[in-house]
Amino acid sequence: MLRDLLSRKRSSIVEKWFDLLLETYPEDTSKFLRREKDPFANPVRNTILQGIEGLCDEILKEDESPEALNAFLDKIIRIRAVQDFSPSQALAFVFFLKTVIRDVLGKEIRENHLHEPLLLLESRIDEMALRAFDVYMGCREEIYELRVGEVKRQREAAFRMLERSERAAKKRLEKQETSSRDAD
Amino acid sequence: MNALYALFAVVALMLLAFLGVSTADLNVLFGAIVPYAAVSVFLIGVSYRVLKWATVPVPFRITTVCGQEKSLPWIKSSPLESPHNGVYAALRMALEVLAFRSLFRNTRISLAPDEKSIGGKRIVYSSNFFLWLGALAFHYCFLIILLRHFRFFTEPVVFFVPLLQDLDGFFQVGVPGVYMTGLIFVAAVGYLLLRRFSNPQVRYISLAADYFPLFLLLGIAGSGILMRYFFKVDVVKVKELMMGLIGFHPVVPDGIGSLFYIHLFLVCVLVAYFPFSKLVHMAGIFLSPTRNMANDNRAHRHINPWNYPVDVHTYEDWEEEFKDKLIAAGLPLDKG
Amino acid sequence: MSSEELDIKPEELLDFDYDPPQKDWMDPSVAFRKGTYCYSAAPKNLEYLGLPNPRDWQPHDKDWKLPPDWKETILDGMKDRLSKFRSFQLFMDICVRCGACADKCHFFIGSGDPKNMPVLRAELMRSVYRNDFTAAGKILGKLAGGRELTEEVLKEWFYYFYQCTECRRCSVFCPYGIDTAEITMMARELLNLVGCNINWALEPVANCQRTGNHLGIQPHTFKDSLEFFQDEIEDITGIKVNLPINKKGADVLFVVPSGDYFADPGTFTLMGYLMLFHEIGLDYTWSTYASEGGNFGLFNSHELIKRLNAKIYLEAKRLGVKWILGGECGHMWRVVNQYMDTMNGPADFLEEPVSPITGTKFENAKSTKMVHICEFTADLMQHNKLKLDPSRNDSLRVTFHDSCNPSRAMGILEEPRYVLRNVCKHFYEMPENTIREQTYCCAGGAGLGTDENMEMRMRGGLPRGNAVRHVQMKHDVNRLACICAIDRATLIPLVDYWAPGVEVTGVHELVGNALVMKGEKERELSMRGDPLNEMEDDEDV
Secondary structure (H helix, E strand, O other), rough: OOOHHHOOOOHHHHHHHHHHHHOOOHHHHHHHHHHHOOOOOOOHHHHHHHHHHHHHHHHHHOOOOOHHHHHHHHHHHHHHHHOOOOHHHHHHHHHHHHHHHHHHHHHHHHHOOOHHHHHHHHHHHHHHHHHHHHHHHHHHHHHHHHHHHHHHHHHHHHHHHHHHHHHHOOOHHHHHHHHHHHHO | OOHHHHHHHHHHHHHHHHHHHOOOOHHHHHHHHHHHHHHHHHHHHHHHHHHHHHOOOOOOOOOOOOOOOOOOOOOOOOOOOOOOHHHHHHHHHHHHHHHEEEEEOOOOEEEEEEEHHHHEEEEEEEEOHHHHHHHHHHHHHHHHHHHHOOOHHOOOOOOOHHHHHHHHOOOOOOOOOOOOHHHHHHHHOOOOOOOHHHOOOHHHHHHHHHHHHHHHHHHHHHHHHHHHHOOOHHHHHHHHHHHHHHHOOOOOOOOOOOOHHHHHHHHHHHHHHHHHHHHHHHHHHHHHOOOOOOOOOOOOOOOOOOOOOOOOOOOHHHHHHHHHHHOOOOOOOOOO | OOOHHHOOOOHHOOOOOOOOOOOOOOOOOEEEEEOOOOOEEEEEHHHHOOOOOOOOOOOOOOOOOOOOOOOHHHHHHHHHHHHOHHHHHHHHHOOOOOOOOOOOOHHHHHHOOHHHHHHHHHHHHHHHHHHHHOHHHHHHHHHHHOOOOOOHHHHHHHHHHHOOOOOOOOHOOOOOOOOOOHHHHHHHHHHHHHHOOEEEEEEEEHHHHHHOOOOOOHHHHHHHHHHHHHHHHHHHOOOOOOOOOOOOOOOEEEEOOOHHOOOOHHHHHHHHHHHHHHHHHHOOOEOOOOOOOOOOHHHOOOOHHHHHHHHHHHHHHHHOOOOEEEOOOOOOOOOOOHHHOOOOOOOOOOOOOOOOOOOOOHHOOOOOEEEEEHHHHHHHHHOOOOOOOHHHHHHOOOEEEEEHHHHOOOOOOHHHHHHHHOOOOOOOOHHHHHOOHHHOOOOOOOOOOHHHHHHHHHHHHHHHHHHHHHHHHHHOOEEEOOOOOOHHHHHHHHHHHOOOOEEEEEEEHHHHHHHHOOOOOOOOEEOOOOOOOHHHHOOOO
């Protein structure tokens, strides 16, 4: 029953959720994010919208696929993990879904006494939040790995340069020895 | 807030002209002295600005290149986007000034549903051209309106004025005939103003100095339209006044109506304000080094008038510093 | 973004205040949050170059240890530059704040920070200009858009002008051609006057001044490295390529960015050059003195550009070559194309460049006497002077990233594409508004490509990464080709984060793969040492 209601109202849920999420950006930015629809001129909007839609569809399913959930969460969080947000600000959007569902379906839920399914649904959203935390940490770890990777690449390049020098020095030494032997 | 300051300033100016003419009887001031002063300020100010820019040297050729350079003969170059000589640079500038080429560049991509493509969507390219259109309409209408006004400044009226009037009033709506440019002008200025309010990015960057000219222009256009279509002023006397001004024999006929003086005063303010504001972009664009230079740096040497010698680590010093290492590596030395 | 905000109770999380502080942009405020800015330049580098105010400090310090007369120094510096650069004077005056540039900056698109809109980045300086250099600003102050230069404003300058990669994308869209790169360059010159510089941009300058290249590689090590690549090539092809260094009287002096003989994947590109020159029998030479084509001076001041760049002509003269050939590099070509001849020319001791193989006159380089390697190679290919086997690159599905400077400060768009199409069969373009003159930056140029700035780089790299991801999904693209040494370093983490699975490559690495050399053994390995027929599997790692 709740699921039917949800799928009927999917588009307004997506829209409201997306709107709330965009409001976490500075006003001047959120309007740009909303207005500019070119996926290459405004990758943030496009990618986050894809993520939101995907998550909505997954949560509508009987049992969501963890891989799909992670993939859609990743779309959104990968961006927010590098933007100027604290972890709580970056991830609060997951909980917005609760607000949105109560907002959009509040009347129907009360009329049809769907509180129990609602609680179940909300605990699934909580689960999604936990997942989101993992994804966020994964992204942050990736950034640090990229940092370390860059330092490592430089160090490795420096080592290799040193190796090349040592190899050349050895060669020169050998050459000297042969020539001095020849001289003897 | 910035917009309010600007609106307030324009309203105050209108009141000033109205009260000056209707109650204080300062017709001579507003009909002769102010126009002369404004034009003087304009001429001196703009000359000063342009001279100031022109006397600042252009040390480097920093063309912004927007297309394939001219290189190998079989590679197609884009001379208008990457001009390789002065002629093409001038054409590029003409395209910029006459057609606002760069503003037109805002290509947009959207995903349109398409069953044949992967994911059911295909890419559609389009040009987001409202800013371009608004700006273009605004500037061209301004030009035509200005030229139409030559009927007040010339006797006999120059040939292009009736031509423009005919074209502009082509649809022959109403009496007197409605000029399209007047309407388009107000619409375009309205759009540019609205955009400053509604587009958050633009609102964020807008200063009082951005709103002020827009309100001023609306005031000018508004008073002009009122004069032409609603509260008629004595056109013969207006022309008498204008011809007097042009011929340096100012006469200020009685009974023209204060609306005219408001109109004239706002125009004077615009003209006098011009050199001190961003409106000088009109003159500035011709001097913009990224647009008015050819992209031929490698073919023709550009001279920097203040080029000065700098501290360079010369080869001799360098060889001295790394001598041992050069010898060890078996690399030749200049100083044996 | 501090720790007190982390002490949120769960129920409060839903009551979060999402409205941003409604502050005017004129109120300066910068939080130096780790990951979003570059560290300060080490005093030893300033001392070596003779730059003012060397000291230990960091941008996140409260006290920046500015000299007491810092404000005067900056304002005097501004006055001086306003009278020397028409670009600066004009760009301070004529902006109408139309907003056409606002959403064109990769840092704005990726970060959403309004001060990354090019117009506002410039306004940070323009406001000070209006306050101190215009009549209206002096009288009306803030109402005329004026703003006093305070220490907070200076910090803001540092944050945002070292957050611009001088890519010039905004300049393409500006109806007056206002170039934020030009304003950023002025801002950085001014910041340099009071010792506010970043190490990643300045240390290479100090190194280059001393040793001849950004990485501080000394002549013997330079030679050892090239000899090592010579051996690598012999392993792959069975041919020992010739390796002329500091050879007097050679036809051509060849200059590359030092990244290409320092680290992968630039080294593979360099091996491509070595093979190509050997195969066509070019009489050329490397130089240990002018062992850097790149020029990090560009990211600090005009004077530093000139100091570093001077070595190329000096060396060409000393060695007595006829003309100069330059490798794949982005900002190097901005300097060569827009500054070198003016600063250090005229190069009247050189000859107008002519390809000794095809006889082609490079008339577009007749004054500078320096030819881009892609022009040179494209000409060879057009004259059928190279035997190529593009099937060796069959496992690669390639797209091309136009680097900012070669596209917007030079206009070399077709040559690299022509070369790529000749050496690989699978080539796919990214969407139109992300390439050519509209190309998106790698977000690590202009001296910002350091690890401590990684978060900011990922923000700014999103538009490029997104376009790469698009062709990766659509065409299975697995190689991102470019003609820029900074790109070859900075795009690696960018694609790792935004389009994992794509690798970065120089154009001449692919030329090296495809080049059929006289007397070579059966090629089994790519330039990377991967088995040619199994390379595809490696791509998935």
